[in-house]
Amino acid sequence: MVGAGWAGLAAAVHACEGGCRVTLFDMAPQPGGRARSVVLPAGGTLDNGQHILIGAYRETLALMSRVGIDIDSLLLRLPLELRYPDGRGLKVAAGPPLIGFALGVLTARGWAPSARVRFLRTAWRWWRNGMRNPGVATVSELCVGLPERVQAELIEPLCVAAMNTPAHEACATVFLRILADALFGAPGGSDLLLPRAGLSELLPRRAVQWLEQRGATIVFAKRVLAFEAAADGRLLVDGESFDSVVLACPAGEAARLVRSIEPRWSAQAGALRHEPIATVYLRRPGPVLSLPMLALRTGRDNPAQFVFDLEVLGPSSATLAFVVSGAGPWLADGLDALVQRVRSQALRELPTQFGGELPTVLHASAERRATFACTPGLQRPSMEVGPGIFAAGDYVEGPYPATLEGAVRSGLQAARRVLQTAA
Ligand SMILES: Cc1cc2nc3c(=O)[nH]c(=O)nc-3n(C[C@H](O)[C@H](O)[C@H](O)COP(=O)(O)OP(=O)(O)OC[C@H]3O[C@@H](n4cnc5c(N)ncnc54)[C@H](O)[C@@H]3O)c2cc1C
Known part of the structure; x- marks a missing residue:
């Protein structure tokens, strides 16, 4: 497996349960991909972007249970x-x-x-x-x-x-x-399922432990650079030989890896357009929000659509996370400009929470390629890349837009194909 995001972890767990000997590579020093916790330079951790799950995320919730996560203690369920x-x-x-x-x-x-x-x-x-x-x-x-x-x-x-x-x-x-x-x-x-802990606790860390206990080899900080089909039908990942490979890295990277061996698939994956998401974490000196999540009115000077109270949820005290989805137009002026707009919006909409003062910024992040743009008539790349090569990821053809559930479903689907080819 190339990539230990939620798709790669789902694929690895399912393949491992099916009896495969799994090797998982990720270029990052930790698992989770776009849905993980990050250590801040000033200390403490926050997520690389506020996430929400919903009750309809059946496969994600089942996967979390499979690796031993107590869902009710880590997710707050609300209508x-x-x-x-x-x-x-x-x-x-x-x-x-x-x-x-x-x-x-x-x-x-x-x-x-x-x-x-x-x-x-x-x-x-x-x-x-x-x-x-x-x-x-x-x-x-x-x-x-x-x-x-x-x-x-x-x-x-x-x-x-x-x-x-x-x-x-x-x-x-x-x-x-x-x-x-x-x-x-x-x-x-x-139902909304709001994380009560950092995203890495929700699946990535526990899934890695689960895999290691079952003999899987997991290699972090290793970017797969080259991928070839050998003459004997096996597949070479940076020279190491495997029966089948699941490419669970983002579309652009999967496209790069198979450019010479599967050019049509590569062109389709490489052509996907992406949308950014920004998250701005502000210190809240005043009282907690009336609900863990509130919607906000958006407009040119009001970029954020939602705000989450991380103290009510659990992971961080006196912290509000403001989410700007479809952040392209605001990021056109740079992340700093977006942050200043969010600070002003926060003060306008939640004056009591900020004691009438412009809020202090704890952290801001912008994921430029957060999700693919889910536009009409979009042809998404299929899970079948070539003989023994399968793609997993939130962008792969499937019923859902780019979400955790889409990623997990696609990982499970790719692992099922690996098990079929191995049988
Ligand atoms: C800010 C933000 C907010 C979001 N909010 C929500 C939300 O509220 N609800 C929701 O359901 N979804 C949300 N999403 C979407 C969700 O995070 C993604 O759909 C999901 O995490 C994608 O998982 P993935 O495994 O397909 O890809 P990724 O998470 O991108 O995983 C790919 C992995 O591959 C690794 N990799 C890449 N190239 C290589 C290589 N050459 N060699 C080895 N490893 C490699 C990367 O390091 C990464 O770990 C959000 C996304 C962002 C960015």
């Missing part, structure tokens, strides 16, 4: 609630998903009765259509006719949170699929 600092917004009620959603809409604070009814009618139409075949390309087109407030306070934040792509560019088909799984799927699918 989906998109609440703004002024109390407006919506909470999905407990119980059967359709009823919980309808009740949530009917009791949403700040929406006119006519807006609630129009939204319910539209959602009913989507549901009757099987949450498929939207007949339009983008999420904005899908939502034409919905009241502006519903679009701004619900659709836009959900879309950018789930797909990291703004509604006017995001694929309507994928959006409907996410809604189908989360809002209208199994009970609890829409």
Whole structure:
């Protein structure tokens, strides 16, 4: 396996359970890839970006259990609630998903009765259509006719949170699929699962221990540079010979590794466009937030869509994490400019939490290639790269946008193919 992100770890655990002798390489000194904790230069740890999971992440939760993680102690489960600092917004009620959603809409604070009814009618139409075949390309087109407030306070934040792509560019088909799984799927699918510990504790560290206890070889700080198919059908990873290889590194790196042996696959993977996400961690001298996560109003000078209270959640005291998904337009002026905007936005929206003073920055990070841009008609590279070579990663063809669940599912799928070829 090349890459010990969530996809590579899922693939390694499944292959190991299936009886394979697994070797896992990662160029970083630790596992987790884009979803890991980082040690700050000034001491302490924070995540390389605030993450949320949802109840519909079935395979991710099952994988965490398989490696011995106590999910309830590491994830705070809450009914989906998109609440703004002024109390407006919506909470999905407990119980059967359709009823919980309808009740949530009917009791949403700040929406006119006519807006609630129009939204319910539209959602009913989507549901009757099987949450498929939207007949339009983008999420904005899908939502034409919905009241502006519903679009701004619900659709836009959900879309950018789930797909990291703004509604006017995001694929309507994928959006409907996410809604189908989360809002209208199994009970609890829409629940928010908020990390109570650093991301490395959620899966990466424990998965590595689990693998090592079962004899897997794990090599960190080793960037795989060369990959060749040998004449005897085996595969050479920097000269070391293997029966099959799972490329669980990001699309661009997988494309580089197979450029000469699988040029068509390489061209497709290399052509994916990416979207950045920035996270700004600010010290909160005042009281904790009313909820662990709040939605924020966005605009030119208000880049962040969500804020998380890491003290309420557990990992860090007096710290708020502001998340800017689809951060491209704000990063065009540089990370510093984005941070200054977030500080001003934070003070405007949460004056009590910051005691009326511009907040102090604890840490800011921008992951330029956080996820692929989930746009209409996108052809994603397949898991089958070539004989004995499989790709795993959040970008590989599959039902989900770039998410932990997409990465884990694709890792499991690649490992199943490795086991089939070995049989
Ligand atoms: C800031 C941010 C916020 C996010 N928020 C959410 C969220 O709230 N919910 C959610 O579900 N998803 C979220 N995501 C997406 C999620 O993090 C990713 O979808 C997931 O982590 C991708 O996992 P992966 O294993 O496919 O790839 P990666 O995590 O990129 O793993 C690839 C691994 O390959 C290694 N590697 C690369 N090249 C080589 C090489 N040549 N040799 C050896 N090793 C190599 C890398 O070091 C890395 O460890 C977020 C992402 C970011 C960046």
